[in-house]
Amino acid sequence: MARLFGTDGVRGLANVDITAELALRLSVAAAHILGDGARQAGRRPKAVVGRDPRASGEFLSAAVIAGLASAGVDVYQAGVLPTPAIAFLTADTHADFGVMLSASHNAMPDNGIKFFAAGGHKLDDTVEDQIAARLDVDWERPTGPDVGRVVTMPDGHTRYISHLLAVLPNRLAGLTVVIDGAHGAASSVSPEVFRLAGATVHEIGTEPDGLNINDGYGSTHLDHLKAAVRAKGADLGIAHDGDADRCLAVDARGEEVDGDQIMAILAVALKSRGVLADNTLVATVMSNLGLLQAMEREGITVRQTAVGDRYVLEDMRASSYSLGGEQSGHVIFLDHGTTGDGVLTGLMLAARVVETGQTLAELATVMRRLPQVLINVKGVDKSRVESDEDLQQAVKTEQEALGGTGRVLLRKSGTEPVVRVMVEAAEHEQALAVAERLVEVVRARLTL
Template identity: 45%
Template sequence: MTRKLFGTDGVRGTANQYPMTAEMALKIGAAAGRYFRNDGSNGHRVVIGKDTRLSGYMFENALTAGLTSTGMNVLLLGPVPTPAVGMLTTTMRADVGIMISASHNPHHDNGIKFFGPDGFKLSDEAEAEIEAMVFADIQLAQSINIGRAKRIDDGRFRYAERVKATFPQGQNLKGLKVVIDCANGAAHKVAPEVLWELGAEVIPVGVSPNGYNINENCGSTSPRTAAETIVSHGADVGICLDGDADRIMILDEKGNVADGDQLMALMAGRWADEGRLSGGALVATVMSNLGLERYLDGRGLRLERTNVGDRYVVERMRAGGYNLGGEQSGHIVMTDFATTGDGLLAGLQFLAAMIATGKKASELTKSFETVPQMLKNVRYSAGSDPLSAESVKKAIADAEGLLVGKGRLLIRKSGTEPLVRVMAECEDAALLEQVVDGIVAEVQTAA
């Protein structure tokens, strides 16, 4: 079935343009309500969180209207991180959790992510059923069975206590000076609070959201401000989150950035040494660097690769019984503690490693040498399919031939934006540039 709404991480797009309109959000809410309130009773509930985008108010109200119209009771959490929604869906015995966020995208975008009653993101099959209901006649509840909605004031604090409980017992962060960049997003209150309560000296960045500045020149996709702050304040380490705080980048004491691959390598090695790494494997996507795979192989560990998208990582983890996975982009999933990527939780695990080893951040963020990797994005117009063009197919085939035994190539469409992503890895820098630029040129022509 061809998807009209759902991508790799829920429904996403520009606010007030299809499909991210209030009208569509109302229909999505009603369809989700009908899907989860399948026995007709009035005991069903849904928790809704959001980040700090101005359009969040609109979508929060529209979803609430749709959900209550089909008999669901709505608990509104306000601005909280995405992982908090996953957690609170289970602890508050909700049937479904919804996060209103476009993650690392700019403020004019927004999205709707779903969590099932187990706190994990919905399967493709469940999303397909909800999508089908959106475009069909949705049976509304009888007047007497319309749902209620109310604000929940302590969701942030419940999440904070759960995250702090993952920090090693008897340890604290006293003596560490930590820069925390919250991307003017969902964690702008809870992340600095958690770090301070654990004993750190906290220097906050990106904690003044105004509805428009989420991810703007800050956060995991733009860590320069945090890097400059680390150097100017003589901080020990920096933690950069994205707009909904499910991603992280670690910065060392010099302001150098370590991506999700380096953080996963550190954790996999430490967990393996401690006998905590289930199945002797780390789950990551096809985007993770070849250097990570080589590092794990040298440790006698495996890298299990999946399609791009943290929920595909989680699906593989659950199917194989693995407890550590993530993405190069900074989604780090630790199913011993959480049901989805959690930037703050991952940051605490890194800080715990600093405390336990007594090492500087720079000594812990270079577990392996990365293989040179180049990624370029090509935007294409709606309705076109540049990857089907014969000229593009030939360019890809030629590039694959050049890279045999020297590297690897990955071409894919983004699941959240109209982009073709062209990625290659090769230790020959000139060849790397040649194959990527050659494919990009053909895709641009076909787009």
């Protein structure tokens, strides 16, 4: 039986896969698992709940809040805020757990429910499975004064912004930035904090109406940002996704700076300040081979994990590493947060431009991206990726042919019914040819 939780919470089509009924049952189950420590200590559990601005978040957050309060949890309703803001507020308010309603970069019809443990940390698989197992378990309902209370958190926005400004290494005076909020959760926060930090800010994608989140704007749609940066003569552009746990950038020429390049720039920055723990960066197996090569030249060790910022975070926490992230733009500063934070990442990147006096394009030359081809193969049985011997032999053969000049990676998506074929090589044509051959093998071997 498939797990209820994917790599980043429970996600699907709102009102079909992610229903109000599921949201209520899931929140009750989470209240029993994540609130147990508080009850053992003789106090009532407390939870922070936030959402992105998509329309379905209105009824789904209402269902979550109802479920939590009915299970005896006091709820602090933070409203529309980025996912990292909810993680921060969970820790900052000493809440027992947090809940975020968002489908991140997915299109508006989708939504999702993700939980944070005390301290604002994502849950490990064991705890998620415990919550899933509680969905249909009978429980004793509190009555009278024992039901949970629901209050708004009017200062959540301000507390998060104050936190971001407090950890910024230097001000952004003299810098002109375009912010693309993806019509999402950072539409208000990100432009405001950049202005407070001293930058001149132009905004696009910052008018959410509940229906336009990620629609042509944000980190998965950079064309508007590239055009705006060139039109405004800006020093750089920052693009968030719907819940603002990721950040991609555009330099003054309108060229994309991806998550790997951002991590390379920031790793060098932290090392130069003596705050890159063990001179180590934690990335995933999807990071470009060019990142590994660049970090080796800079004397920085790269540890690689499975795909998903939760796995990056687990590795970082285990050894107290300070910086990690993903090519997609999830970047974690463990000294300042517990999850990927697109607003903080953008601020830190802008601060490095000011600190060095170099352009973003100049800073990005720290690494050369090897040509990378990524093909998503739909309509196949992703569960058989590792077990199909012919497919694995095909991967091995292609990898051996590339030698040390490239690499091959096949992985099943944790959030979609897709197998991803990724190939890097010295030349784009070579990478494309290898990827297309493997796609044919995947379709031949894994067709449903």
